[in-house]
Amino acid sequence: xxxxxxxxxxxxxxxxxxxxxxxxxxxxxxxxxxxxxxxxxxxxxxxxxxxxxxxxxxxxxxxxxxxxxxxxxxxxxxxxxxxxxxxxxxxxxxxxxxxxxxxxxxxxxxxxxxxxxxxxxxxxxxxxxxxxxxxxxxxxxxxxxxxxxxxxxxxxxxxxxxxxxxxxxxxxxxxxxxxxxxxxxxxxxxxxxxxxxxxxxxxxxxxxxxxxxxxxxxxxxxxxxxxxxxxxxxxxxxxxxxxxxxxxxxxxxxxxxxxxxxxxxxxxxxxxxxxxxxxxxxxxxxxxxxxxxxxxxxxxxxxxxxxxxxxxxxxxxxxxxxxxxxxxxxxxxxxxxxxxxxxxxxxxxxxxxxxxxxxxxxxxxxxxxxxxxxxxxxxxxxxxxxxxxxxxxxxxxxxxxxxxxxxxxxxxxxxxxxxxxxxxxxxxxxxxxxxxxxxxxxxxxxxxxxxxxxxxxxxxxxxxxxxxxxxxxxxxxxxxxxxxxxxxxxxxxxxxxxxxxxxxxxxxxxxxxxxxxxxxxxxxxxxxxxxxxxxxxxxxxxxxxxxxxxxxx
Amino acid sequence: xxxxxxxxxxxxxxxxxxxxxxxxxxxxxxxxxxxxxxxxxxxxxxxxxxxxxxxxxxxxxxxxxxxxxxxxxxxxxxxxxxxxxxxxxxxxxxxxxxxxxxxxxxxxxxxxxxxxxxxxxxxxxxxxxxxxxxxxxxxxxxxxxxxxxxxxxxxxxxxxxxxxxxxxxxxxxxxxxxxxxxxxxxxxxxxxxxxxxxxxxxxxxxxxxxxxxxxxxxxxxxxxxxxxxxxxxxxxxxxxxxxxxxxxxxxxxxxxxxxxxxxxxxxxxxxxxxxxxxxxxxxxxxxxxxxxxxxxxxxxxxxxxxxxxxxxxxx
Numbered sequence: 001x002x003x004x005x006x007x008x009x010x011x012x013x014x015x016x017x018x019x020x021x022x023x024x025x026x027x028x029x030x031x032x033x034x035x036x037x038x039x040x041x042x043x044x045x046x047x048x049x050x051x052x053x054x055x056x057x058x059x060x061x062x063x064x065x066x067x068x069x070x071x072x073x074x075x076x077x078x079x080x081x082x083x084x085x086x087x088x089x090x091x092x093x094x095x096x097x098x099x100x101x102x103x104x105x106x107x108x109x110x111x112x113x114x115x116x117x118x119x120x121x122x123x124x125x126x127x128x129x130x131x132x133x134x135x136x137x138x139x140x141x142x143x144x145x146x147x148x149x150x151x152x153x154x155x156x157x158x159x160x161x162x163x164x165x166x167x168x169x170x171x172x173x174x175x176x177x178x179x180x181x182x183x184x185x186x187x188x189x190x191x192x193x194x195x196x197x198x199x200x201x202x203x204x205x206x207x208x209x210x211x212x213x214x215x216x217x218x219x220x221x222x223x224x225x226x227x228x229x230x231x232x233x234x235x236x237x238x239x240x241x242x243x244x245x246x247x248x249x250x251x252x253x254x255x256x257x258x259x260x261x262x263x264x265x266x267x268x269x270x271x272x273x274x275x276x277x278x279x280x281x282x283x284x285x286x287x288x289x290x291x292x293x294x295x296x297x298x299x300x301x302x303x304x305x306x307x308x309x310x311x312x313x314x315x316x317x318x319x320x321x322x323x324x325x326x327x328x329x330x331x332x333x334x335x336x337x338x339x340x341x342x343x344x345x346x347x348x349x350x351x352x353x354x355x356x357x358x359x360x361x362x363x364x365x366x367x368x369x370x371x372x373x374x375x376x377x378x379x380x381x382x383x384x385x386x387x388x389x390x391x392x393x394x395x396x397x398x399x400x401x402x403x404x405x406x407x408x409x410x411x412x413x414x415x416x417x418x419x420x421x422x423x424x425x426x427x428x429x430x431x432x433x434x435x436x437x438x439x440x441x442x443x444x445x446x447x448x449x450x451x452x453x454x455x456x457x458x459x460x461x462x463x464x465x466x467x468x469x470x471x472x473x474x475x476x477x478x479x480x481x482x483x484x485x486x487x488x489x490x491x492x493x494x495x496x497x498x499x500x501x502x503x504x505x506x507x508x509x510x511x512x513x514x515x516x517x518x519x520x521x522x523x524x525x526x527x528x529x530x531x532x533x534x535x536x537x538x539x540x541x542x543x544x545x546x547x548x549x550x551x552x553x
Numbered sequence: 554x555x556x557x558x559x560x561x562x563x564x565x566x567x568x569x570x571x572x573x574x575x576x577x578x579x580x581x582x583x584x585x586x587x588x589x590x591x592x593x594x595x596x597x598x599x600x601x602x603x604x605x606x607x608x609x610x611x612x613x614x615x616x617x618x619x620x621x622x623x624x625x626x627x628x629x630x631x632x633x634x635x636x637x638x639x640x641x642x643x644x645x646x647x648x649x650x651x652x653x654x655x656x657x658x659x660x661x662x663x664x665x666x667x668x669x670x671x672x673x674x675x676x677x678x679x680x681x682x683x684x685x686x687x688x689x690x691x692x693x694x695x696x697x698x699x700x701x702x703x704x705x706x707x708x709x710x711x712x713x714x715x716x717x718x719x720x721x722x723x724x725x726x727x728x729x730x731x732x733x734x735x736x737x738x739x740x741x742x743x744x745x746x747x748x749x750x751x752x753x754x755x756x757x758x759x760x761x762x763x764x765x766x767x768x769x770x771x772x773x774x775x776x777x778x779x780x781x782x783x784x785x786x787x788x789x790x791x792x793x794x795x796x797x798x799x800x801x802x803x804x805x806x807x808x809x810x811x812x813x814x815x816x817x818x819x820x821x822x823x824x825x826x827x828x829x830x831x832x833x834x835x836x837x838x839x840x841x842x843x844x845x846x847x848x849x850x851x852x853x854x855x856x857x858x859x860x861x862x863x864x865x866x867x868x
Contacts, residue, residue: 345602383707
C-alpha cells in the first residue's frame with residue numbers, strides 16, 4: 001500500500017511501459033523497443049549462463065595436466081559450445097540488442113524504432129536460432145571449434161556441424177534486421193535540432209556497428225551454406241581431395257569474423273563515452289575524434305582479416321599488407337583511450353558503480369589492445385599464434401572490455417529501465433571482483449602462451465600447470481563477480497529505492513523522459529537545443545549540466 | 554638442462570629465438586611505458602579531481618587539435634617502426650638458406666611422420682643436427698595441422714593438398730616440445746612429439762645406425778620408367794634434372810617444376826602438359842598416400858643432371 005503511494009508520487013501519470021499491460025501475451029507480442037530490449041536482456045543472460053558453465057568445465061578440467069574432468073571429445077565439444085554461444089548468442093547481441101534497443105529511440109527523441117514489428121521479428125529469429133543451437137548441445141554437441149575450419153568441419157567431424165551452423169545462420173538474420181532498423185532509425189527519426197554532430201557518441205558507435213552487422217553477416221551466411229553443401233553433397237569447395245581449397249574457407253570466415261570482433265567492442269566503447277563524461281561532470285574530450293574513430297574502426301576492420309592467417313600458408317606479401325593494416329586499425333582505438341583519459345582532466349569525478357566498470361574497462365581494454373600489437377607484428381605472431389597468448393588477448397578485449405562496458409551500461413541505465421536504484425555497495429563490490437578476478441584468470445594466460453601452450457588442448461605438459469591453476473582460481477573469483485549483479489539487480493526490482501527521473505544528472509534526452517518511460521517515451525516531440533554532454537565542470541551550483549533538449553511532459 | 558626452472562621466456566634454441574625475443578621485449582617495454590602513462594594519468598586525475606577536491610577546475614585555453622594530432626601521429630610513427638622491424642624477421646623466416654638440408658613432414662590425425670634425406674623415417678620424434686639450417690617440406694594426409702616448436706619460435710600450418718615450408722637452424726642440443734597447434738580433432742592435444750637436436754657427428758651416427766629398410770622403389774613398381782625412361786618407346790619428359798627447371802606448357806605458358814607441380818602431375822597429370830608431349834599419363838590419385846608422393850618427389854629431385862646423363866647432351 002505505502003509502496004503504491006510512493007510510486008504515484010514519483011510518477012504521477014503512473015502508466016509506464018512496464019505496467020501498461022502485464023499479460024504474458026502483451027510481452028510476447030510487444031512492438032515496444034524497450035520491452036524488446038528486456039526480452040533480449042533475459043535471453044542473452046540465459047545464454048551467458050550456459051556459455052559460462054562451459055567455461056567453468058574448461059577451467060576445472062585444466063587444473064591438472066591430464067585433463068581429468070572431461071574426456072578429449074567432451075572437452076572439444078565444451079570449448080566449441082563456449083565459443084559459439086558466447087560469440088553469437090551473447091557478445092554480438094549484448095549491447096546492441098539490449099541497450100541499443102532500449103536507448104536508440106530515446107536518445108534521438110523518437111517514439112520507437114523505424115520498424116517496430118521487424119524489431120520483434122529479430123528477437124524471434126534470434127530465439128529460433130538459439131533454440132537450434134541449444135538442442136544441438138542436448139543432442140550431443142559439435143566439436144569443430146567456433147571457427148568451423150575445413151576440411152575438418154566438412155569431411156572429418158562426426159558431430160552435429162550442420163545443426164549448429166543452421167542455428168548460427170538463422171541468428172545472423174536477426175543481426176542483419178536489427179542493424180538495418182538502427183540505421184534507418186538514426187537516419188530518419190532524429191528529433192528536431194539533433195544534428196549528426198550532436199548525436200551522443202553511443203549512437204555513433206551503434207551506427208558503425210550496424211553498418212558492420214549489415215555488410216559482414218551475409219558473408220558468414222554464405223560460408224555456412226558452403227560448408228553444408230560440401231558436407232551433404234560432397235561438392236568440392238574447401239576440401240582439396242574434392243578439388244577445393246581449405247584456405248578459401250579461412251579467408252571467407254575471417255572476412256566476416258574479424259569485423260565481427262569490432263561488433264563485439266564498438267558498442268562497448270559507446271557506453272564508456274556516455275558514462276565517463278557524466279561521472280566526470282565534464283564535456284567529452286575530442287568528440288569528433290571519438291566519433292570518427294568509430295567509423296574508422298568499422299571501415300578498416302574489413303581490411304585486416306588476413307592477420308588471422310600469418311602462419312596459414314597465405315602469401316608472404318599478403319601477410320605484410322595485412323600486418324600493416326592491422327597496425328593502422330589500432331590507432332583509432334588508441335585515440336579513444338587517450339581522449340577518455342583527457343576527459344578526466346579537471347573533471348569532478350565520482351566513483352559510482354558504472355564509473356568503476358568504466359575505469360576497469362579502460363585498464364583491461366588497454367592491455368588487450370596493446371597485446372594486439374604483438375599479434376600484428378608477424379614475427380612475434382608466428383610464435384604466439386594459436387596459443388594461450390591469443391586467448392588472453394581477445395578475452396581482455398571481448399570479456400574484460402565488452403562485458404565491463406555492458407555492465408557499466410546496465411547499471412548506468414538501470415534506474416531508467418527498472419525505475420529502481422541498484423544497491424551501490426554490492427555494485428561496487430561486483431565491479432572490483434570482476435576486475436581482479438579477470439586479471440588473475442587471464443594474465444597468466446599471456447605467460448602460458450609465450451611459453452608455448454597451444455589453445456584447444458585437453459591435456460598439456462606438466463610444466464604449464466602452475467599457471468593453469470592460477471587461471472582457474474581467478475576464474476572462480478570472476479564467476480562471483482558475474483553472478484552478484486544477477487542477484488542484486490533482481491532484488492532491486494522489488495526492494496530497490498525508487499529512482500527519480502534523472503538520478504545521475506545526465507544530459508541525454510533519455511533522462512528527460514519519465515522513469516520508467518511511458519509506452520511511447522515522450523508525451524511530445526523533444527526539441528534539441530544543445531550539444532551532447534553539456535556538463536559544467538567549473539560550476540559549483542546544484543545544477544551543473546544542461547539537458548540536451550526540452551521535453552514537455 | 555634445466556627444464557624444471559620456472560621462467561617467463563621459453564628456451565631459446567634456434568637462430569630465430571633471440572631475434573623474436575628481442576622484438577617481444579621491446580614491445581613489452583613500450584607497452585609498459587604506455588600503460589604507465591595512461592594508468593598513471595588516470596590515477597593522478599582520479600585522485601586530484603575527485604568530486605569535492607579543492608583544486609581549480611578552470612581550464613586554460615588549450616589547443617585541442619594539436620593535442621589530438623600529436624598523439625595520433627606519434628602512435629602512427631611508433632607503429633610503423635614496429636611493423637618494419639617485425640616484417641624483416643618474418644621475411645627471414647620465409648627465406649631458407651640454399652644450403653639447407655631437407656626433411657619431409659607428413660601430419661595426420663594424430664601423429665607427425667618425418668623422413669630424412671637418406672630415407673630414414675621416424676614418428677613423433679625429429680632428430681636434427683645443431684648449427685645446420687633445416688628445411689621442412691610439409692603436407693597433411695587429412696585436415697589442417699600446424700607444426701609448432703616453441704623453443705625455435707617457428708610455426709607453420711600443414712595443409713592437405715599442398716606443400717608448405719618452414720626452416721630453422723637449431724643452436725643448442727637438447728630435446729624440445731613439438732606441438733600441433735591447429736585444432737585437428739579429438740586427439741589434437743596428443744599430437745605432440747619432440748625435436749631432438751644433436752651435435753652434427755651424433756646426428757650422422759644416428760642417421761647411419763639402423764639404416765632404413767630398402768623398399769622396392771615406387772618408381773619401378775608403378776612402372777614410371779616405361780614412359781619416363783629415355784629409351785622408352787612412349788615419349789614422356791625425362792625426369793633427369795627436371796626439378797627446378799622451367800618448362801613450357803602446351804598452352805605456351807611456363808611453369809617452374811617444384812614440389813607442388815610434381816604432386817599435381819602425379820595426381821592430375823592432364824592439368825598442365827609439357828609442350829610437345831601427348832597427354833597420355835594416367836592419374837595416380839587414390840593409389841598413393843602422401844608419403845608415397847613425397848618418396849617419388851624425393852626420388853625425382855635426386856635425379857640430378859650430370860655430364861653423362863643430361864638429356865640435353867645426348868640428342
